[in-house]
Amino acid sequence: MTPRTTPIKLDLKRDAQLQIHWEDGAVSTYAIAYLRAMCPCAQCRLVREGESKKKKTSLKILPGNFAAPVTALDAEMVGNYALRIDWSDQHGSGIYSFDYLRDIAPH
Numbered sequence: 001m002t003p004r005t006t007p008i009k010l011d012l013k014r015d016a017q018l019q020i021h022w023e024d025g026a027v028s029t030y031a032i033a034y035l036r037a038m039c040p041c042a043q044c045r046l047v048r049e050g051e052s053k054k055k056k057t058s059l060k061i062l063p064g065n066f067a068a069p070v071t072a073l074d075a076e077m078v079g080n081y082a083l084r085i086d087w088s089d090q091h092g093s094g095i096y097s098f099d100y101l102r103d104i105a106p107h
Contacts, residue, residue: 001081005098010083015071020101028105036070036087038104039094 003023011019018030039045074086078095086092 001098005102007098010075012072012075014073015069018072018075020098022102026105028101030101030104030106032072033070034106035072035085035096036089036091039091040096040100041091041094044091044094 004026006023007020008023009019009021011021013019013032015032017032018035020028020030022028038048068088071088072085073088076084078084081099082095082097083101084092084095
């Protein structure tokens with residue numbers, strides 16, 4: 001890991017956002033809905049990649065139960081390299097590596 005991809009503080013507000021303070025001084029803030037939409041699991045990635053090859057549409061159907069607004073129920077570290085989040089839509093197979101989180105950080 002490098003200072004760019006090493007978190008020094010993680011602050012999860014389950015119904016709002018995840019904020020990460022990185023060792024290089026940067027701070028990234030991710031809306032909960034954005035994190036869920038960017039789930040890195042194979043199933044969600046296939047849906048996103050499949051949509052990008054088709055005609056552009058704003059409708060993306062990711063796996064999960066979206067009867068209510070999605071919130072983070074729980075999160076846990078995976079080794080020293082990633083974060084796994086359990087979602088209120090019963091989805092929780094995505095492991096968000098810190099490299100991936102830094103790459104998808106909103107500007």
